[in-house]
Each structure stands twice: as structure tokens, then as C-alpha cells.
Amino acid sequence: LAPGETVDLTNCEREPIHVPGSIQPRGVLLAVSEPDMVVRQVSRNLADVVGVAWDDALGRPLAEVVGIAPADAIARSASAFGDLRERNPVELILDCDGTPCPVDAILHRVSHAGISADLPSASTLVVELEPAYGPRPFSFPNTYQAVRGTITDLNRASSLQELYDITATAVRTLTGFDRVMVYRYDADYNGEVVAEAKLPELNSFLGLHYPASDIPAQARALYEKNWVRLINDVTYTPSRLEPVDLPATGQPLDLTYSTLRSVSPIHCEYLQNMGVAASMSISLLRDDKLWGLIACHHYTGPHAPPYATRAAAEFLGSTLSLRLVDRTEDEEHRRALRVRSTMAWLTAAALDEERPLTETMLGRPGLLDVVPADSVVVHLQGSTGGAGIPLAPEVTAALAAWVADQDGDVVSTDRLPLVAPQLDVPGGLVCGVLALPLAEGQYVIWTRTEQVHSVDWGGDPHNKAIAEREGDGIRLSPRKSFDRWRETVRNRAEAWAPAELAEAGELRADLLEALYARSRRVARTAI
Ligand code: BLA
Incomplete structure (x- = not known):
């Protein structure tokens, strides 16, 4: 920390996690310049897998470090057409002092474009070698076999919960972790x-x-680009990259x-x-945005x-995401069609000038079919009315006065008692307000009642981190307790969905048109 810098959670967001300058020692890393295939940067633990000391490897051709046949296989994969990462892992046998050592090579390329015009090489091939223990689990055709049954199950699932459960169970069977969870974000991350598959003796995190x-x-942001991470041993000592900066760019290698x-x-x-003791997570994406893990x-x-195995688990994660998007889009599409047809009916019915507009809007179908709510009150062309749970006239008057004071064509809140505590409105009855202010004190106001609910947190969310003195500095550390902490949420109604707000806005335009047409007719009859 710099002197005077305050300690808060923004410190976490400032840690540049994509350039740590070190790796986890379950494997080794070699950064090789292209096209000459010379080793330019390595992890200090190189000898553990390759048998060559890290400082002996720098500046030498890859073939001299890992052997001719493995280096050939790496070069072939690196130069083949298409996405390099899709061919991972490249299965190699290294020669460890006469013993054959099976190794998975995982390749990707870091481009230097844009760093400087006169760089000695345009890109660096990053070669990561993980020892492969036991029999090779899957070649590509076998990966398909391993997940095929799950894909069929996902295609047949009839609810979101079923999709989540199938995925959690399948990823646990595939990877052998003690606990596998589907973790879903809300709008604030x-x-x-929302789903869990675990050893029976573990306590459950479901719903936390x-x-x-x-x-x-x-x-x-990083997890939107790279979709899997494994921390195979949380007590590991990082292995540093040498030299610190990649010579070609003078900058730390982007990991x-x-x-x-x-x-x-x-x-x-x-x-x-x-x-x-070990953790893995797989990104769940919708339109390239993280919706969960x-x-x-x-x-x-x-x-x-x-x-x-990690790649197969990632594949299951992306299948879950696709199925989920299909399903929510289906449901949203059906809902939008229903609302659209109600609005078309209301617009047509509003043309019947013999019938008061208030009566048309409060009929069935009517305003409560456009936006689901506990009640709706309207004041149009001098007449007032309501549908749903009845609101006392003084409550309606207080709401109308509050709405008239707000800016915008569509006024909304899901927590009225918090934003307007001065209002004398029974909080339990009216917590959500969605209103369309119209000219001359006319309005449409939908309301929703309070939904008291409890949220179980995995640890008190107000103690997100602890600042601890360490020598002269202060160190931020994560909270220590993850015990269930129950919060009771009051003064909130079910939130108005973005689509509901948009549809209410369209309805306002239709109403203004109907009011205008009627006022012209009134004017014509007066002449
Ligand atoms: C990363 N935090 C993560 C990751 C998860 C969680 C899943 C991804 C890495 C992984 O796969 O392990 C959080 N893990 C959870 C949660 C559950 C779980 C919520 O199992 C619930 C069951 N974290 C803090 C604080 C800071 C912080 C205070 O609590 C910062 C000061 C930081 N978390 C933090 C950082 C990363 C992270 C920096 C990125 C790790 C990396 O990829 O380098």
C-alpha cells in the first residue's frame, strides 16, 4: 500500500491478477519466441518436469530443452490451421533420464501486436507442461462419450432447476470434486x-x-475470457518466471x-x-457476459x-448456458407475445369513444394483464377507478401527489417506504410503484405489496474483509467466518422487470394518443 492509501475493497479490484509473474507448480511454463522457437522465459521449477535447470534453458532452442520429437509435436500443433487452443492438450512423452514421462502440453499464443512497432518477434508461444498421471483419461472421441449422456439429459430437462442439478451432478462425476455448485449472479453480481452435488457428509451450501x-x-473480466481455472493445492508456493519480463516486450508475460x-x-x-484444499471454477456465460460459475x-x-477432464467440464458448462438461454428466451418470448396482444386489444378498444376510457383500461383484459401487480388505479378524463386489491382514496391521493413530483414519463420504485418515508401510505400494502404521469393530473399507477423475505448469506456480508497490521503496512485479508448469517429484507416489493417498464412506456404513448383523439372529438362537438 502507498502511504496514505486507504484500505477497502477497491484494493481487491486493483490487484493485476493477469500478470502475477509466477505460476502454480503443478506444471512448468516455457515462453518460446516465434518463429525461431527459442526459449525466452521459463518458470523456476522447470527441472521438476523437464529435467533441465531453468537457467540452462534460457536462450536455447525448444528442441534442446524438451527433446526433438516433443518439440516437433509442439511446433506442428502451433502451426496447424485454426484455433491453437482447441487442439489442447498435446500429448507428449518426455525422456526423463531414460524413463518415458507422459506430459500434457497446453499451448496458447500471446500476440505482441500493438505493444511496439519494432519488436524482434510478433508473438510468443506459451507452452505449459503438466505431468499426466495414470492412463490418459480422454482423447477427443472419448470426451464426447463422457459427456454425451449428460447432453441428452440437458436437452430433455423441463425446468431451470433441473438444468442446474443435472450439470452439478455431471461435473462432480466427471471431475471427482467433493462438492460442485452452480453459483448464479444477480444484477449486482x-x-x-442454486444447485449442489456433494459428498453426503458435508453440510449444504444450497441457497446461500x-x-x-x-x-x-x-x-x-478475466473469467469472461478464460473459462476454467484450477487451484489444485491452495497451499502451493508460486514458482517465479525468469526473467521477470519477457525480453521481446520488456513487459511481464500476460497470463x-x-x-x-x-x-x-x-x-x-x-x-x-x-x-x-483445492478449488476449480468454470465460467457460465450469456452473450459473452458472466451469469455465474x-x-x-x-x-x-x-x-x-x-x-x-477440465475441458470436458467446461463443455458441460457451455451446454448448460446454451440451454438456459434457449429456455429463458422462450419464456420471455411467450410473455412478450401475450402482453403485446393485450396492448393491441386495449388500443383498439380505446377507440370506442362511447365507453369511458377508465372502464376500458380496468376491464379484462386490462392494465393488470399488461403489468402484473397487486392493484392498479387510474385517473383519466375526470374519472377515477381501480382494480385488484382496493386502495383507500387517501392512499391513492398520496401516491398521485408523489408521482406528480417525480421526473420522467415512467416513474418506478420497488421500495417506496425507503425512498418516500414521509408518505402516509401503509408500507405493507404499497411497496412497489410503477406510474405513468399524464397531462392535467391524469395518471395510471400500478402497486405491489411488500414481500418480506430472508436471505441466507455464507458469512456476514458486512464483514467482507479484515484490514490487519503487518509490520509497517496494512494487509487486507478475507473474512474468517462463513457461518450462515440470516438477513431479513423488508420494505421491498418484487422488482419491476426491465421489459415491464418498457411496455408501460409504450402503453403511455398509446394512452396519450387515445386522450388526444377524444379531446379533438370533444372540441369538434363543441363547435
Ligand atoms: C476469486 N472468488 C474467486 C473465485 C471464486 C470465488 C469461485 C474464482 C477462483 C476459484 O475458482 O477458486 C468465490 N468461491 C467463491 C464463493 C464461493 C466459492 C463466493 O466456492 C461460494 C461457495 N475475495 C474476497 C476478498 C477479496 C477477494 C475480500 O473475499 C479481495 C480482497 C479476492 N477472489 C478474489 C480474487 C480472486 C477471487 C482477487 C481472483 C483469483 C484469481 O483468479 O487470481
């Missing part, structure tokens, strides 16, 4: 555990909520797409506070599913 700051913004990227030490501490925990010790 607070998250809720976690604050947005548990996964800071820059981490979410956004690396599989061994060393993760934030604060997050490792968080996991240890939670009792977790599949979060996996292991408790008894390190856990490292091989790369191909």
Missing part, C-alpha cells in the same frame, strides 16, 4: 448457490448468498489464457478460511483433474 466483492471485477497462472494470494487465504471444492487435500 451477488451470487447464490455471497457478496459481489468475493469475486472482484477484474477477476470476473490471461494460461492454465497454470498463479492466483491471488488473498483468494487462497479465503479458500483456506473456508476449509477448502460452476464452483468446485475439494476438502481432504490437493485435487488435480487432468486438462482433458
Whole structure:
């Protein structure tokens, strides 16, 4: 921390997690310049997998470091047509002092475009080598076999909950983690555990909520690009990259797409506070935006599913996302069609000038079919009326006066007692207000009643982090307790959906037209 800098959660968001300068030591990393295939940067633990000391490897051709046949296989994969990452892992056999050592090579390319015009090489090939233990779990055809049954189940699922449950169970079977959760964000990036598959003896996290700051913004941005991360041992000691900067660029190597990227030490501490020994998470995306994560925990010790298993789990995550998008779009489409036909009917009926506009709007179908609410009150062309739960006249008058004071064509809140405590309106009865102010004191006002509900948090969300003295400085550490903490939410109604607000706006335009047509007719008859 710089002198005078304050400690708060924005510190978490400032940690540049894509350039940690080190990796997790379950594998080794070599950064190779292209096209000459010379090793330019390596992790200090290189000898653990390759048998060559890190300082002996720098400046040498890749073939001299990993062997001719493995280097050939890497070069072939790197130069083949199409997306390099789709061919991962490249299965290699290294020669470890005469013993064959099976290794998964995971390749990606970091382009130097835009850094400087006169760089010695245009791109760096990042080669990550993970020892492959036991038999190879999946070649590509086998990966398909492993997930095919689940895909069929996902296609047949009839509810969102079923989609979540199938995914959690399948990812647990595939990867062997003790607990697998589907974690879904709300609009503010607070998250809720909506499905869980776990060892029977573990206590359940289902239904628990976690604050947005548990996964800071820059981490979410990174997870929109790289869809899986594994921390196979939360107590690992990072292995540094040497030299610190990639010589070609004079900058630290960007590890956004690396599989061994060393993760934030604060997050490792968080996991240890939670009792977790190994963690993996898979991004769930909709239109390239994160809507949630599949979060996996292991408790008894390190856990490292091989790369191909992680890739298969990622595939299940993207299938879940696709099915979910299909399903929500279907439901939204059907709802929008229903509302549209009601609005068309109301607009046509409003042309019948023999019938008071108030009566038309409050009939069936009527305003409560356009926007679902507990009650609606209208004041149009001098007549007042309502539908749904009746509101006392003084309540209606107070609401109308408040609405008239607000700006905008569509006025809305889902927490009236909090935004307008001065109003003498029974809070339980009217918490949500959606109103269309019209000319000359005319209005349409929908209301929703209070929905008292409780939210169970995984730890008190007000204690998101603890600032601790450490020598001269202050260190931020994550909260220590994850015990269930129940919050009771009052003074809130069910929120007005963005589509409902938009449709109310359209209805306002239709009403203004009907009012205008009627006023002209009144004027004509007067002449
Ligand atoms: C990252 N935080 C994460 C990740 C998860 C969570 C899933 C992704 C990395 C992984 O797969 O482990 C949070 N994990 C959860 C939650 C549950 C879970 C909510 O299992 C619920 C069951 N975190 C803090 C504070 C800070 C913080 C105070 O609580 C900052 C000071 C930071 N979390 C933090 C950072 C990362 C992170 C920086 C990114 C780690 C990385 O990828 O480098």
C-alpha cells in the first residue's frame, strides 16, 4: 500500500491478477519466441518436469530443452490451421533420464501486436507442461462419450432447476470434486448457490448468498475470457518466471489464457478460511457476459483433474448456458407475445369513444394483464377507478401527489417506504410503484405489496474483509467466518422487470394518443 492509501475493497479490484509473474507448480511454463522457437522465459521449477535447470534453458532452442520429437509435436500443433487452443492438450512423452514421462502440453499464443512497432518477434508461444498421471483419461472421441449422456439429459430437462442439478451432478462425476455448485449472479453480481452435488457428509451450501466483492471485477473480466481455472493445492508456493519480463516486450508475460497462472494470494487465504484444499471454477456465460460459475471444492487435500477432464467440464458448462438461454428466451418470448396482444386489444378498444376510457383500461383484459401487480388505479378524463386489491382514496391521493413530483414519463420504485418515508401510505400494502404521469393530473399507477423475505448469506456480508497490521503496512485479508448469517429484507416489493417498464412506456404513448383523439372529438362537438 502507498502511504496514505486507504484500505477497502477497491484494493481487491486493483490487484493485476493477469500478470502475477509466477505460476502454480503443478506444471512448468516455457515462453518460446516465434518463429525461431527459442526459449525466452521459463518458470523456476522447470527441472521438476523437464529435467533441465531453468537457467540452462534460457536462450536455447525448444528442441534442446524438451527433446526433438516433443518439440516437433509442439511446433506442428502451433502451426496447424485454426484455433491453437482447441487442439489442447498435446500429448507428449518426455525422456526423463531414460524413463518415458507422459506430459500434457497446453499451448496458447500471446500476440505482441500493438505493444511496439519494432519488436524482434510478433508473438510468443506459451507452452505449459503438466505431468499426466495414470492412463490418459480422454482423447477427443472419448470426451464426447463422457459427456454425451449428460447432453441428452440437458436437452430433455423441463425446468431451470433441473438444468442446474443435472450439470452439478455431471461435473462432480466427471471431475471427482467433493462438492460442485452452480453459483448464479444477480444484477449486482451477488451470487447464490442454486444447485449442489456433494459428498453426503458435508453440510449444504444450497441457497446461500455471497457478496459481489468475493469475486472482484477484474477477476470476473478475466473469467469472461478464460473459462476454467484450477487451484489444485491452495497451499502451493508460486514458482517465479525468469526473467521477470519477457525480453521481446520488456513487459511481464500476460497470463490471461494460461492454465497454470498463479492466483491471488488473498483468494487462497479465503479458500483456506473456508476449509477448502483445492478449488476449480468454470465460467457460465450469456452473450459473452458472466451469469455465474460452476464452483468446485475439494476438502481432504490437493485435487488435480487432468486438462482433458477440465475441458470436458467446461463443455458441460457451455451446454448448460446454451440451454438456459434457449429456455429463458422462450419464456420471455411467450410473455412478450401475450402482453403485446393485450396492448393491441386495449388500443383498439380505446377507440370506442362511447365507453369511458377508465372502464376500458380496468376491464379484462386490462392494465393488470399488461403489468402484473397487486392493484392498479387510474385517473383519466375526470374519472377515477381501480382494480385488484382496493386502495383507500387517501392512499391513492398520496401516491398521485408523489408521482406528480417525480421526473420522467415512467416513474418506478420497488421500495417506496425507503425512498418516500414521509408518505402516509401503509408500507405493507404499497411497496412497489410503477406510474405513468399524464397531462392535467391524469395518471395510471400500478402497486405491489411488500414481500418480506430472508436471505441466507455464507458469512456476514458486512464483514467482507479484515484490514490487519503487518509490520509497517496494512494487509487486507478475507473474512474468517462463513457461518450462515440470516438477513431479513423488508420494505421491498418484487422488482419491476426491465421489459415491464418498457411496455408501460409504450402503453403511455398509446394512452396519450387515445386522450388526444377524444379531446379533438370533444372540441369538434363543441363547435
Ligand atoms: C476469486 N472468488 C474467486 C473465485 C471464486 C470465488 C469461485 C474464482 C477462483 C476459484 O475458482 O477458486 C468465490 N468461491 C467463491 C464463493 C464461493 C466459492 C463466493 O466456492 C461460494 C461457495 N475475495 C474476497 C476478498 C477479496 C477477494 C475480500 O473475499 C479481495 C480482497 C479476492 N477472489 C478474489 C480474487 C480472486 C477471487 C482477487 C481472483 C483469483 C484469481 O483468479 O487470481
